[in-house]
Amino acid sequence: MNWSAINFDWNQVRSFLATAEEGSFSAAARVLNQTQPTVGRQVAALEEALGVTVFERVGKSLRLTTAGTELLVHVREMADVANKISLTATGQSQSVEGQVRITASDVMSTYQLPAMLKQIRLAAPRLEIDVVAANDLRDLHRREADIAIRHIRPTQPDLIARLVAQASAHLYAASSYLDQVGRPRSEEELAQLDFVSFGDVERFIGFLNPAGIPVTRKNFRIGSHSGVVSWELVRQGFGVSVMSDDVAALTPGIERILPDRDPFAFPIWLATHSELHTARRIRLVFDQLAEQFKARETS
Template structure:
């Protein structure tokens, strides 16, 4: 049996609570540290301090994993309620602000963050020089409702409730490679010849195979001998001659040292969605950045 928690006697440190919540949801101190952008020892110390303040054990270590104790699972329910309330307070306060200053967090893929957003941010800074822009470069989908970002740029339509979403563009993509690589292996004339060449992997290889197969590119796992979870790293590997990958034509236009492969082939097409919380959309600074992103991400405006 765990000790009964005297809630009135406890002065919560919200940083400790956030570390506990992230660890419970991510399953380890290291994963929680990545989400919180802190070090693993810091997260571990904060959870240990919370355990000491409460006088209970929150996690049991099983191999390399952390499992919630009964007391930890009970606390997690309350902490999630606290986080939801805190997020609602933050959303309400932000939505009332009419000042074009303060922080706006934008989340996008690492490739878009590195190549496409900088020229757009220059224009936003001219329009609103007192804004503080924080780019969350992430290839997973961040939660706007939990204020992991204020505005999200996504390639799938957001389905969460209470979000304002806008389809701003339909982008195109082709196969690209370095001229030095194509000089070495030859320039393919059709999908069959293309499938025999080296591909640079990005993310899950089986997912990439599933994407290419319906397009007539019959590749296997052996086709992907080098790759990365990072889109930026994968694209740099392509630029340095390791093989071929599919890339947005907008990004390729901003990248020296790459050549379109099968240039006459029909392009891949994918949507670009902007999303923000419906309450945040009423805040002047969020609306300004949202509208600027929508205008600049429209076809042909970022080159």
């Protein structure tokens, strides 16, 4: 079917997209701040307009049909375009200016944050953005940064924190290194390889051992407190380390080790001071970062 030839009601499209992503009318209604019957009616109206069924019921949940899966691809493209238009219009109408300092780990600052900042620059071209690449926790109270991207939830009562994504990581090594030492088939074989440490070695071992990887200090003959340096050492064939799947996907010549292992899961939190969040430029950056992390998680 030629989807582009049909005129959509955007409210129907939003209801369909939310239902597809959330898995039910009730969950979509909560996201859209509407009632469940309203969402159901909008999806039904979209089906009638298209002449196809986009969902089928499986027990108490909904599952996309083939037509619904095809439609979802186009609807997400529409949503991306609408979001970019909204960002640009918001930036022009509010004339957001001034500096916003964002702190994140050196790995995220290098590999993931720049692509997100491109969208923010479209929304607010006069904004000045300072990226503070640091693996320690910078103090938001002392204005060492306006927005922090962290993997642990901030506990200070006067900070606004939002869980924006659940990321995953696996063990990786360079293909050139694995060609030399062989590709391990078990955790015991894996523990015979060299590892590249990131930060404190004992702390890294304390992270790996409970996950069933019996490494000791003898496995660690090289490393760095810089995540970027450690990852480059992995890429150059010095050994194995843990890395975010998103970053690994951007790195040629890298292989996932023991691919059937459950991933390491870690949260991504955005935090800012409650007073700073009322500043228009900081609120815009905070909200757009949150949306982009969410979009990457669901894409």
